[in-house]
């Protein structure tokens with residue numbers, strides 16, 4: 001099927017689809033152009049509307065911008081990830097709040113018992129926090145792109161090191177570290193192949 005026919009059912013305009021998906025890339029290096037707090041707030045005010053189970057919203061974001069903060073983070077990143085983060089004007093540590101249940105009576109008020117009925121067991125609660133927040137990681141990446149910035153997510157790090165360094169309360173777990181900014185010079189390799197529709201979809 002031609003590209004035009006495939007795209008026809010989309011109601012999102014082409015420029016937005018390109019910005020969010022088709023032209024958006026994961027840079028390996030960044031320009032020094034800063035990322036502002038206004039941009040970050042705009043990103044959050046957009047992505048906060050994306051859905052989570054029980055409306056639980058367990059994602060928490062720690063911003064790493066100063067040289068001192070970068071030093072604390074970079075020593076936990078594996079291999080070339082440290083250089084990638086060093087070049088980014090801003091790095092966000094995306095983590096799951098394992099005590100998201102405490103907000104449930106406020107954010108899911110029509111079923112206030114959810115907190116005790118579904119999440120009183122710590123292991124179940126942790127599993128939920130990680131999976132619900134991981135979904136928000138995806139929203140976060142798209143939100144960054146919606147602000148005209150590039151996101152470079154990374155999971156190549158010492159997770160327990162980052163947790164101890166940035167979340168000493170033991171109530172948060174890192175999910176992804178995301179470099180944010182404008183791409184630098186020669187920022188990426190050739191685009192990697194994606195699976196075809198037929199490889200991914202089936203109907204029963």
Ligand SMILES: Cc1cc2nc3c(=O)[nH]c(=O)nc-3n(C[C@H](O)[C@H](O)[C@H](O)COP(=O)(O)O)c2cc1C
Nearest residue numbers: 024025026027081153154155156157176188191192
């Ligand atoms: C959750 C997640 C974790 C990733 N971890 C790393 C990483 O540790 N190091 C790295 O260089 N790239 C990492 N990547 C980047 C992916 O390899 C990249 O997004 C993918 O190959 C698509 O590249 P493209 O956006 O340029 O098409 C990660 C991407 C995601 C979404």
